Amino acid sequence: MKFVTVKHNHETFVGLVDSDESKVLLLNPAEEVRTGKRSFPSSLQECIDLGESFIEQVQGLHDWVISGAHAASLYVSLDEVTLLAPIPRPNKNIFCVGKNYAEHAIEMGSEADIPEHVMVFTKAPTTVIGPNETVLNHLDVTNQLDYEGELAVIIGKKCRAINKEEALDYIFGYTILNDVTARDLQARHQQFFIGKSLDTTCPMGPWIVHKSVIENPNHLNIETIVNGEVRQSSNTKNFIFPIEEVISVLSAGMTLEPGDIIATGTPAGVGKGFKPPKFLSPGDHMEVTIENIGTLKNSIKR
Incomplete structure (x- = not known):
């Protein structure tokens, strides 16, 4: 479904x-x-x-x-x-897992940046837009806009203190999310929230695939293409922290509720990881494809 x-x-x-x-x-x-x-x-x-x-x-x-x-x-x-967007205005900030692929952690720093524990930040609900909608270029506040293709989990049942063995039972389904990020704002504030929460910087969709369709969410091909060039190509089997562990960690002392959205991290190949960096420009077209889900397409406003 x-x-x-x-x-x-x-x-x-x-x-x-x-x-x-x-x-x-x-x-x-x-x-x-x-x-x-x-x-x-x-x-x-x-x-x-x-x-x-x-x-x-x-x-x-x-x-x-x-x-x-x-x-x-x-x-x-x-x-x-x-x-x-399947959920056009989430009830809460979107939970986002940082550096959940080792190669991405390395491209953003070094092997020393591979986390030992789940890293989590959030994006404001006002960031969310749907497929084929335009991401604002935000040239008034950033010149380092970047893409991050990700698998997103939609929680289906209220839960707290869930162990890893039960975690997948609390999922409603899966969708695609592009965690568009202002890298310079992120560096300036030494935190993730402002650089991750500019308006329109959370394209999501095109739909939510019910969990019954996805046999193993920790084994899905994921690819991001910008202007026809493959930038990211990986598989969720490369997660440092699989989805079960992420849900278990988040729910340890925090109640998760139906409709909560968890972005599971992005693989290597983001714009900042290239030398020189390949940041997004007005008019750029992005496509994020995840196996058994579909393709999320968005462009940057000219």
Whole structure:
């Protein structure tokens, strides 16, 4: 199951993308045909809050649609909708794992920079934009804008003090995130928050893939392309801290809630890692692709 938030005919809907990624089933309009009621919540965040009952309700609707003569009329082409970020305005800051690939830690410093413990910073909710949206160039505050393609985890159940063996059970699904970063602001403030939290610097999407589709999130190919050039190419098997450990560490003394977003770190190949650096410029086009999820595309404002 691939869940999206879309705009269609000036309304916002939660939808289910079909298997060939060409059409979307708008849940409430389809449910209205089925039952006469729009019984799904209006946002994907609220849907996730429902837990397994939401998945069961979606499965029931999907089975009804494909079993009858309704599919052709109830599905809408993806070309006819505008994809938004799956969770357009998160309830909290996005949790971000820093230096979770050894080669990235080395390119940003040396082997001494490979962390012994999970590093976490956050991005403000106001950073989030959707696929195909434009990232502001922020030339008034930075000339070192950089990309970071990442796998993001969406928490599905409230949890605290979760051990690693149980951690994956608390996930709703996975999406793609581009942790766009102002490197000069990051260096100037000696902290990550300001350099990571400029408006529009958290493209996310194109959808959330339900956890049932991803057999092993710690073994997915990930690639970032800028202007047609492959910059990042790795696999999440190279995580220093696998997803189970990240969730366990975060939840040790902190409650995680449905809809919380955890970006799991970026592999080597960021702009700052090149000599000379390859920072982003106005008009640059970025594509982040993760196996079994899809591709997130965004450009920098000219």
